[in-house]
Amino acid sequence: MKIAVLTSGGDAPGMNAAIRAVVRTGIAFGHEIFGVLDGYRGLLEDNFIPLTSKDVSGMLSAGGTMLGTARVTEFKEVPVQMVAIDNLTNRGIDALIVIGGDGSYRGALALHELGFQTIGIPGTIDNDVYGTDFTIGFHTALNTIVDAIDKLRDTSSSHRRCSIIEVMGRTSGDLALYAGICGGAEFIITPENPINKDKLISTLKKHNDEGRRHAIIVVTEQQFDVHKLAAEISIKSGFSSRATVLGYIQRGGRPVAEDRILASRMGSYAVEAIMQGVSGECIGIKNDKLVTSPLADIVNHPKERGELYDLVQKIR
Numbered sequence: 001m002k003i004a005v006l007t008s009g010g011d012a013p014g015m016n017a018a019i020r021a022v023v024r025t026g027i028a029f030g031h032e033i034f035g036v037l038d039g040y041r042g043l044l045e046d047n048f049i050p051l052t053s054k055d056v057s058g059m060l061s062a063g064g065t066m067l068g069t070a071r072v073t074e075f076k077e078v079p080v081q082m083v084a085i086d087n088l089t090n091r092g093i094d095a096l097i098v099i100g101g102d103g104s105y106r107g108a109l110a111l112h113e114l115g116f117q118t119i120g121i122p123g124t125i126d127n128d129v130y131g132t133d134f135t136i137g138f139h140t141a142l143n144t145i146v147d148a149i150d151k152l153r154d155t156s157s158s159h160r161r162c163s164i165i166e167v168m169g170r171t172s173g174d175l176a177l178y179a180g181i182c183g184g185a186e187f188i189i190t191p192e193n194p195i196n197k198d199k200l201i202s203t204l205k206k207h208n209d210e211g212r213r214h215a216i217i218v219v220t221e222q223q224f225d226v227h228k229l230a231a232e233i234s235i236k237s238g239f240s241s242r243a244t245v246l247g248y249i250q251r252g253g254r255p256v257a258e259d260r261i262l263a264s265r266m267g268s269y270a271v272e273a274i275m276q277g278v279s280g281e282c283i284g285i286k287n288d289k290l291v292t293s294p295l296a297d298i299v300n301h302p303k304e305r306g307e308l309y310d311l312v313q314k315i316r
């Protein structure tokens, strides 16, 4: 078979490890593997490269994505998707593996529905994909955030400050939740667990009155203007407060061991699924077992709210 692979949406550490597993497994089974450059953009511009085992050497530990990625708004339109199918079929490609998040899965589903064999691998730091316990890249971003919280705690307690750390995740609070638990945050504010601002400030005032030396607040992006929140906390709670927006630092870097293993397992499994004729499905991991689920179900469900959301209430 001729199998193509692309990465789409935000890059995530471990995407390269997944590409490597697709290439090495595919070649081991006698298939030809092609990389599509810059996500769906490469499908539209007919930008493909052949990939050999040697081409993916050193990729297990490399951050970012060697194929490039993109957000391609026009890919939502059927005539545009048809151009992609024409380019794939003109090259004699039999199947496509899409590594990306929930948005990329919608593109993959569209190609499947137009009759092209397509499957998805979850690659996003957001961990917002239904049907898988973890997405590739989540653990690396999490470790980066925890490291940042540890550092911010040092400087916060030295100055008797309240530190607000804004992390990514879009509509998913998993990065903030897991990092807040690992970093011992006093407050974790996520879309799933929003917080009343007045209550937050009155609790901080109480902590300050008790003589506590620091407070850490981890918040998912787009919940607050964190700099304004820091200014308000400084005026009303007695703590001086500063906000740190972690930004793209948390999306880069070498994948941690969990992501290398997850990506290797999923990449390899995706090739085996393709060989069995699977299409319109995506790979997931559930209780450490690889599974496949229909893309049509996955894109229509919000990610399950894990039990850590309850734990945080108990150990605060």
Ligand SMILES: Nc1ncnc2c1ncn2[C@@H]1O[C@H](COP(=O)(O)OP(=O)(O)OP(=O)(O)O)[C@@H](O)[C@H]1O
Pocket: 008, 009, 010, 011, 040, 070, 071, 072, 073, 074, 075, 076, 077, 100, 101, 102, 103, 104, 105, 106, 107, 108, 110, 123, 124, 125, 126, 170
């Ligand atoms: N409804 C859709 N139909 C077809 N293609 C889509 C659709 N939604 C998104 N896509 C394609 O997938 C790309 C990536 O989607 P999106 O920007 O949501 O990122 P993602 O895959 O969810 O990853 P992340 O959230 O980690 O950045 C889009 O730029 C677009 O090309």
Ligand SMILES: O=P(O)(O)OC[C@H]1O[C@](O)(CO)[C@@H](O)[C@@H]1O
Pocket: 009, 010, 011, 071, 124, 125, 126, 168, 169, 170, 221, 251
């Ligand atoms: O690179 P961009 O388009 O600014 O993407 C930012 C978004 O991508 C993500 O990092 C996921 O990749 C989200 O958490 C964030 O909202």
Ligand SMILES: [Mg+2]
Pocket: 009, 101, 102, 103, 124, 126, 128, 170
């Ligand atoms: Mg997404």
